[in-house]
Amino acid sequence: MPAEIDMRVTPALHEATIRELEGYDEDTKMFVAPVEEAFSDAYLTLGKLHDAKEAAARNEAWTEAQKVLLVAKEADKQQARLCKKFDAVHAALKKQVAAYDQQLSQPLKEKAGLGTxxxxxxxxxxxxxxxxxxxxxxxxxxxxxxxxxxxxxxxxxxxxxxxxxxxxxxxxxxxxxxNPALVKRLTVTRAAMKAVEERAPLLFPQMEKVLGMRRDKVKAIEQGNEDALKALKFGS
Structure with a gap:
């Protein structure tokens, strides 16, 4: 089922955008299904992270810094997972494009039985x-x-x-x-590969949007927390 529109997440990562690619139709959608799933995963995950941030904000038992650290920990985990997924999808698409190109460029043989x-x-x-x-x-x-x-x-x-x-x-x-069918598969696969190349990097600013601050500020909070924890261990 298509993901519902979430105004907190960029529409460029919505799975529906894959269905608008050149060459996408009932005959070719199976060839870019992993791309559609990866975009859906990213879109839904970002929405869940926004939900987690809102839930953390309502917890009065945590300080503002604690809220940032807890949400950032989960965001880092999900970002690493999604980056790995997009990398794998892109590698598969690149391999498909190369295979289709090879099929469409292979040498021809003259038709036998025509004499001279x-x-x-x-x-x-x-x-x-x-x-x-x-x-x-x-x-x-x-x-x-x-x-x-x-x-x-x-x-x-x-x-x-x-x-x-x-x-x-x-x-x-x-x-x-x-081979018009093969040409159509190549067209949609190339378009999907371009979509991954252009839109997967949007994960990074979208994660910062979840956190509400730049990564360097989050790192500074994390470093301050680590320093404080080390200082408490002076007697061990």
Whole structure:
């Protein structure tokens, strides 16, 4: 169930934002489900930390410093856990993107059973000017003429008059035209990876918002507490 809106937490961490990514739909949502769950976890955890701070504020038995230290201890614990989760999710997304890219860039093979036609197509393409050769390839894509495209792209680039960069571009375009579902998975996975890279760091200022002060001030309170505890042990 989607998390309810919590005005104390930035909406950028709400899981619903993942469903707005380019390429997200019923067919692709399973590929970014761990990202959606990580954002939901972060959003709900921050809300619970705000609840904990409010509960601590109502406890008159604690000093203001004690309240800060107790909430900060739990915030540190949850921040470390969430950072570890986001790191793992990002690593998995990066691996997925690399795998999809590899599939969409793998070498082509010419279609077998066409006799000398493959070589004739390449020889004809090589005889054309670069502009005319580009038009020939585009016409093949427009006509979904896979035989011609595989003949042109299923051998070394120079045999068809291509430079390596042109050849790689057309091979990628061919794979994308033949694998729209894979392209959609790559699109949403890249978008999810970018979302993690841009929004996971929001955890840090959001944790400071929970505490109501900068981390350096919290550290100063913690250090003062440690110093006081050490001073009480002078006789041991």
């Amino acid at each position: 036609l493959n070589g004739e197509v390449r020889a004809y393409a090589k005889s054309l000017s670069r502009d005319d050769r580009s038009k020939m390839v585009q016409q093949a894509f427009d006509a979904k003429d896979t035989d011609t495209l595989q003949a042109l792209l299923g051998a070394q680039p120079f045999l068809s008059g291509f430079i390596p960069e042109e050849h790689a571009y057309y091979v990628r375009k061919f794979h994308e035209s033949q």
